[in-house]
Amino acid sequence: MTTATESALPHVNDVALTAPTESVDVQALRQRACTELLRQAAIEAGLLAADDPVPVGGAISEAAASAIELLIERMVQVPQPTDEACQRHHAAHAARYRVGERVHARHILFAVTPGVDVNALRQRAEACLLDVRNRTPEEQAAGDRFAVVAASTSNCPSGAQGGDLGWLTSEECAPEFAREIFGKAEVGVLPRLVHSRFGLHVVEILSREPGHDQPYAAVRQAVAQSLWHASFATALSQYVQVLAGRARVHGIALDGAATPLVQ
Structure with a gap:
């Protein structure tokens, strides 16, 4: 049974994100909320046992971490960038690869x-x-x-x-x-x-x-990896926003929240 003190804490679907005496900054609280949304989604998808322990101090179980990775692999799929997209990116951001x-x-x-x-x-x-x-x-x-x-x-x-x-x-x-x-x-x-x-x-x-710029051929793989990671981060953030829209989230705003870091 949830007490009045617990209900006043930031929570996701009645799972508290902090202890009553714990002080957590906004960025860390958002990360906990995003991770909890993913943990609960993994349970709903049958990838994690329903009795998986509730995180303490933001730390999730090893089983939850593995289930979240599998959930993300299943639900967040990003295609590899085309060579044309990579060339355009390199031309516009050559200094990044200097x-x-x-x-x-x-x-x-x-x-x-x-x-x-x-x-x-x-x-x-x-x-x-x-x-x-x-x-x-x-x-x-x-x-x-x-x-x-x-x-x-x-x-x-x-x-x-x-x-x-x-x-x-x-x-x-x-x-x-x-x-x-x-x-x-x-x-x-x-x-x-x-x-x-x-x-x-x-x-x-x-x-x-200033150093010197590298030709596209020399950095093609690095450019492709950079674009893929950017697309993946965006897709993952959007997926978490969808989960947040279906959940009861209290005490923390997730609009514009950074991509969750699941460790």
Whole structure:
């Protein structure tokens, strides 16, 4: 029997997504909701036992993980991209497949940690971005404001060096971070926050070495894989939205939710 306390928690079809004393950020809560929708769909499809244990702390059983993989394989089918589509993609995004590109960057990290108020964290990061960007030449000449703020604010050890990350290649960065700083011409403090699995970054590009583009023939497989994964992520997200539309979801908005990561 569901208690009043349990019913007040975020839940999917009466399965609570958090414990009463547990604090979970919005992104993690969405991931739990998407995973629970898939777990319940696997039970409905006969791929998982009806008495599969309810997840605790977001952790699902090994049987549930295997059943969800099978469910996704069955329900989310994406064709391989055509060679014409791959060539068009490469022509429009050749910089993504550039080799030898390096950037000298520094950053101020606002780390997303368990229980952190993500909205408040974003507001702090945005205020910091305005602070280090909107300075007159005279103020900039008076001192290195970026380094000072990094030393006092950044949640990264690089703060001790003014946020300096040194020279980086795309392979040395998280993919979502690399997409924001490589294959572009921007130099200086970027006019936007950079989101990564680690948190929110205020980033300054100090210098660039452009590298060189690769011909389509050399990267054809990488292009095809990139397009397929993008199509798969979209199809999986759409499938989860269909499941959400049929379920009783309380306490979490799944509109525009990111693709669920089932681990």
